[in-house]
Amino acid sequence: MASIITGLTTAQIAALTTAEIAGLTTEDIAAFTTTQIGALTTAQIPVITTANIAEFSASQIAAFKAGQLPAFTTGQIEALTTTQAAALTSAQIINLTTAQFAAFETADIAALATAAVANLTNAQLVAITTEQAGALTAAQVAALGASKIINLQTDDFASLSTTAIVGLTTAQAAVLTAAQVAAMTTAQIQALETADVAKLSTAAIGALSTAQIVALSTGQAAALTSTQLAKLTTAQVAALEAADFGALSTAAIPSLTTAQIAALSTTQLAELSADQAAKLTSAQVAKLTTAQLAALDTEAIAGLSTAVVPTLTTAQVAALSVAQIDALTTAQVSKLTTAQIVALTTEQVAALDVDRIAALTTSQVAALQTQDVAALTVAQIAALTSAQVGALVSSQLAALSTE
DSSP: OOTTTOOOOOHHHHHHHHHHHHHHOOHHHHHHHHHHEEEEEETTGSSOOOHHHHOOHHHHHHHOOOOGGSOOOHHHHHHOOOHHHOOOOOOHTTTOOOHHHSOOOOOOOOOOHHHHHHHOOOHHHHHHOOOHHHHHHHHHHHHHHHHHHHSSOOOTTTSSSSHHHHHHHOOHHHHOOHHHHHOOOHHHHHHOOOOOOTSOOHHHTTTHHHHHHHHOOHHHHHOOHHHHHHSOOOHHHHSSSSSHHSSSSSSTTTOHHHHHHHHOOOOOOOHHHHHHHOOOOHHHHHHHOHHHHHSSSSSHHHHOOTTGGGOOOOOHHSSOOOHHHOOOOOHHHTTTHHHHHHHHOOHHHHTOOOHHHHHHHHHHHHHHHHHHHHOOOOOHHHHOOOOHHHHHHHHHHHHHOOO
16 A cells, blocks of 8 residues: 655645654655655654654665754664664764764764764764763774864773774874873773874873883884883883883983983893993983893993993992993993993903903003902903003002912
């Protein structure tokens, strides 16, 4: 049997009573043309049953005029299928009230077209529920752009799935507020792309909790910029996993403040690479305690620049292990000050191989303690050049003769 809707003009559609609209069958709903849909009044739309709302096709839903959308009840919005939600246009979506938008099922939120999501109003974003936020896809999150992502409330942002977090663009990462970043779960932090980490503002970086710092991957730690690293508190720096500290870029190492250097644990410093050690400044090295310096492995010791080596205190030099002394390059050895040479223990001097002994300047040789000279091996003595031998003072020569 033909529907009563078939053949009705737009004027006739608009003239139907609310009782007649409420009594429409599913066959009547199917009979609506897109033109007739547009003729429905804001008084008629609210009385369409939720069962009938769900019967509209995607093309029929898309035919509703933007101005008709505010007439939908929250119950009708809730009744929409995912197919219908996907058919909603940007113009329709932005005309929904915040109450209507909050009525969307989470599955419907995930079905919304990215173009429609991109046009959500700031008020709608503020009104989004945590459950709805959790349903946003990566493509939808990216569609929000930098100007709108900041309108997500902290609890909503913290509800985004890790997949959605991956969808963040670097432009969006750059504008995330400190509150939003502080609200992120550790799983979300780990989901951040390294390029996004590098774009976080210093305020956002400073808002990271120690738990979030611990959650950083080595790749993310390596992405931290000099500016970001310098803004970390001593507590945050101390919270870096040892492997993450070892992953910091060489370019970022010089930005560590002396206070941050002082806060480093021996476990962290044990991960310092030779390339990283080469970037340490004299001011930074000066802040290292003897225990911290002792934690550096031999490769890191060998990596210290020749400009830094002469600035080591005598206490720091004396605290170096035999293995660390043995790791010093000939270039480093030649830069030791006479005061540092005096501070060397007999065991440390004994650790210098023939190449390092040969690298000593005449001033350095003259600064060797007599007991150290007396302990030189035959091989070490043989490595001394005539100039070095000529620099030995009488007490040193006497120490040699006793050998």
